[in-house]
Amino acid sequence: MKKYNSSEIKKLNMKNILRILHINNPISRKDIVKLTDLRPSSVTRLTRELIEKGYIYEEGIYEDNAPGRKKILLNINKEAFISLIVDVGVNETIIGFGYFNGYVEILKKILTPKDPEEFFYEIKKFYMKYKKIKNIKILSFSIPGLVDVEKNIILLAPNLGWKNVNIEQFLKLDIPILADNEANLSVIAEKYHAKDLKNISNIVFVEIREGIGTGIIINNQLYRGFSYSGGEFGHTVINMNSKEQCHCSRQGCWEQYGSILNVIKNYEGIIEGKDPIEKFENLKRQPNAKKTLLNWAENNAIGMANIINALNPEALIIGGELSDMPIYFYEYLIKKIRENSLPFSSKKTIIRPTIFKKYNSNLVGACIFSINKHIEEIK
Numbered sequence: 001m002k003k004y005n006s007s008e009i010k011k012l013n014m015k016n017i018l019r020i021l022h023i024n025n026p027i028s029r030k031d032i033v034k035l036t037d038l039r040p041s042s043v044t045r046l047t048r049e050l051i052e053k054g055y056i057y058e059e060g061i062y063e064d065n066a067p068g069r070k071k072i073l074l075n076i077n078k079e080a081f082i083s084l085i086v087d088v089g090v091n092e093t094i095i096g097f098g099y100f101n102g103y104v105e106i107l108k109k110i111l112t113p114k115d116p117e118e119f120f121y122e123i124k125k126f127y128m129k130y131k132k133i134k135n136i137k138i139l140s141f142s143i144p145g146l147v148d149v150e151k152n153i154i155l156l157a158p159n160l161g162w163k164n165v166n167i168e169q170f171l172k173l174d175i176p177i178l179a180d181n182e183a184n185l186s187v188i189a190e191k192y193h194a195k196d197l198k199n200i201s202n203i204v205f206v207e208i209r210e211g212i213g214t215g216i217i218i219n220n221q222l223y224r225g226f227s228y229s230g231g232e233f234g235h236t237v238i239n240m241n242s243k244e245q246c247h248c249s250r251q252g253c254w255e256q257y258g259s260i261l262n263v264i265k266n267y268e269g270i271i272e273g274k275d276p277i278e279k280f281e282n283l284k285r286q287p288n289a290k291k292t293l294l295n296w297a298e299n300n301a302i303g304m305a306n307i308i309n310a311l312n313p314e315a316l317i318i319g320g321e322l323s324d325m326p327i328y329f330y331e332y333l334i335k336k337i338r339e340n341s342l343p344f345s346s347k348k349t350i351i352r353p354t355i356f357k358k359y360n361s362n363l364v365g366a367c368i369f370s371i372n373k374h375i376e377e378i379k
């Protein structure tokens with residue numbers, strides 16, 4: 001076991017307190033003592049240092065049972081650390097600021113240039129512009145595909161047509177760069193902000209867009225797989241008799257039946273829209289689309305039940321384009337997921353739509369990813 005000297009122990013304790021504050025805030029010093037087993041005097045000293053460094057601040061809260069008396073709680077200073085976050089979408093890319101309290105501010109939406117060189121040139125221009133406004137410490141990307149998170153290489157983003165795109169070859173910046181798969185980031189975001197997931201450590205986030213991605217947290221750790229392709233449930237076969245080939249070269253993949261491209265194709269009617277996302281937006285508002293949407297829900301229920309049977313998660317969260325559907329859709333989908341999965345596996349599983357609107361889960365996830373990285377590297 002590694003031996004730590006006193007200054008290293010102090011650093012570890014400070015980081016630990018910051019992580020606790022990110023899970024429970026606002027919080028009293030007394031509750032930090034309870035959660036860490038540190039001595040009250042150590043908590044006082046460490047939190048004083050965190051206040052001096054600008055990471056946290058004190059706020060006075062009036063207590064119901066002691067009128068007139070204020071209780072001092074600690075909270076996170078939003079401006080202590082700011083990242084520039086980029087949600088790369090197949091059609092549209094969203095750029096924003098990510099703050100130290102896990103909240104984001106959307107700055108700009110652009111059409112995604114299909115050529116990576118052109119894309120990163122645009123991003124660099126925004127970075128140069130926004131760094132004049134805020135002290136940006138990290139640039140963090142959400143990617144609709146597989147990412148080597150150690151080397152910042154986009155291994156494959158099929159719907160963008162990008163393969164082996166080395167981000168740092170295009171972007172030579174004076175700050176660190178992070179990138180991860182969008183569903184991985186969504187599951188981190190949901191875990192961070194959703195109150196019902198605070199004490200839950202096994203979660204799957206299913207993100208349905210032009211493709212299907214899943215983000216998996218097992219025992220409170222993000223599971224990326226051995227070579228970053230874990231969670232590709234979209235390419236498990238749900239129809240052996242299919243003759244249509246998926247872009248992965250198999251036939252009958254869940255993605256072929258569950259992505260928004262499938263429901264658009266099966267809708268018997270004319271839908272307006274410049275791209276699949278816009279078409280899907282219009283489709284779900286059509287009064288006569290209910291039958292098509294419910295058939296599509298059944299396809300997705302099979303894929304999601306397979307996940308539940310394989311992983312037995314405590315929570316299955318449904319997001320991406322499925323984050324803003326009519327109530328009848330969720331009721332039917334959830335009923336079908338439960339019918340299709342083993343009762344032992346799904347009996348106690350929370351199954352619900354995400355707390356986020358649309359792509360905010362990707363953006364917020366990119367923000368949380370950069371916060372975690374920053375805390376890890378505090379000196």
Ligand SMILES: [Zn+2]
Pocket residue numbers: 234235236246247248249250253255
């Ligand atoms: Zn496939």
